[in-house]
Amino acid sequence: MKRAQEQNDSGNAGMLDWWKGKTLSCPAHLRARLERAVDDRHYREARFLAVLGVAITLVSLSVDLVTIPEHFALVAVLRLSVTLPFLVAVLAMPRKRLALQKLFLGAGLTAVSLTLLFASGFAPPPADAFMAMGVALMLGLTLPLLPFRRRGVLLFIAAVFVPAGFLVIYQQKVDGHAVTFLLILTLVATAAGILARRMRWLERRTILFALEAEDHVRELRMKNERLTELSTQDPLTGLANRRHASEVFQRHYSDESSSDGRRAALLMIDIDHFKAFNDDWGHQAGDDCLRAVAEQLRVTAETHGGLAARFGGEEFVVFLSVAGIREAKSVAEDVRMAIERLEMPRADHDAIAICTTSVGIAVREGKGFPDMRSLLGRADVALYRAKAAGRNRCVLAA
Structure with a gap:
């Protein structure tokens, strides 16, 4: 019971540190390994999201074909031309180009969101509102999964929200409720942004615990090997006992x-x-x-x-x-x-x-x-x- 209480207190302290924006405490000897492990995971997550983005891009074309068949060719060419190059580049990017990979991933997913909103401008009510809400859905799903740090998350939200706001206001096609749509988008972006930050903090915490556990196991193994060695050696001469x-x-x-x-x-x-x-x-x-x-x-x-x-x-x-x-x-x-x-x-x-x-x-x-x-x-x-x-x-x- 006492140990469980201590773990609970530790978890509460961690939540408080996260909420206050404090950096996760990391021993100096683990810092480089932690950053390398986080980057490795981000590289794999970026590739997964790129595949997911390609799938959403292709599947969304079926919705456009049913909803706006007369504008399908224009929307399809626009969506494929502005999204696929970025997402394919993410998949082809080597590990050492992680920063550039993240940039292309953000650009590709932003392009998917904005082309979905652009296509909604050609749809009649209420289909236009449903299609426009796909942007909020896209933002809410991808933000917690994005392998971005705090600055990257904020830049991605801005890259989606600002152009989306101008496009909605310009089109005035969301059933005449552009302000309502922007408020919903703001709410989704805020909640998803907080969740994304929390998940990244938990990710680093989990990796750090794993690294500390590896160090502990390695230390125990070395101690056991040393004890085994001492049990077979004469301490003064180093010969077998x-x-x-x-x-x-x-x-x-x-x-x-x-x-x-x-x-x-x-x-x-x-x-x-x-x-x-x-x-x-x-x-x-x-x-x-x-x-x-x-x-x-x-x-x-x-x-x-x-x-x-x-x-x-x-x-x-x-x-x-x-x-x-x-x-x-x-x-x-x-x-x-x-x-x-x-x-x-x-x-x-x-x-x-x-x-x-x-x-x-x-x-x-x-x-x-x-x-x-x-x-x-x-x-x-x-x-x-x-x-x-x-x-x-x-x-x-x-």
Whole structure:
């Protein structure tokens, strides 16, 4: 109930702003998109009204044929020659010529109205009054639909009303009631003009709400993508986290050897004496060390079509698809040596920090599907042996 009341209050405020002539409030970042969307809609509406104008022009000739057959040829030539060129030009106009398209549309519809009034001058009473009222009907129907802004609506009303007034007064054929006809035309033009302004305001408001909704959806999508990314990444290093690494292994590595004989391999990497490194250089240097090692592992994994992940603390894992044990050992040794060559300048210590790693290697053996838990267990044992043997080395799991 409260939300409904707030929406109702918002709608009432919008009506008040419109009635007072205030411009619809639009965020700056949406202004250009709003104007472009409004122009696109106006272009389509102008084409629709041009088709409608052509249809009215052709159908109205049947009325002239029945009502004023002796003047039909004159009226038909006049109506077709002054209306069709403008309306056909509207249909042929490209989107970039929207202003000119609107001008031709206004001219074409004005010509339709005035030729209807001109034809009524040849009709006997009371048919002349009925035909003349077609102008008021035309004005009342087209004004709310015209894709014009406020100035365009006023110019269109003037373009129809002023010549129509002179023509009616000159002809004095509306059953002798020219003043009554002009009053009716004024009433129709005023009501239709107010309605047209209201509809244009609502049009912009609707488009603006749609654009804001698109932005909101896009923002939510980006946030969801970011949350998904954060749920699969280690926040410090940007590598895959353990959960995502397990999912990737199940999708891409937990199958039997491929037709070319390649097998799943797992490297478990641990930074040597990382606690001492933190004590000597500080925790900021420790974070820098983790990021530097992670970047090297990421490059290695991408080079060999694998995946690098941080499993926690200073422990990392790399999944690979290798031709055999020799390739796995070669990649592991390349990684170990690349990390050993990393240099991390420390301005606060006026020195360069370095680190080394121990690597345990496990390659799937035998037939059947590889199991990540089994590979991790074997690599962990191999890593323990590397540390026991003095660290900064690679050891293959038995």
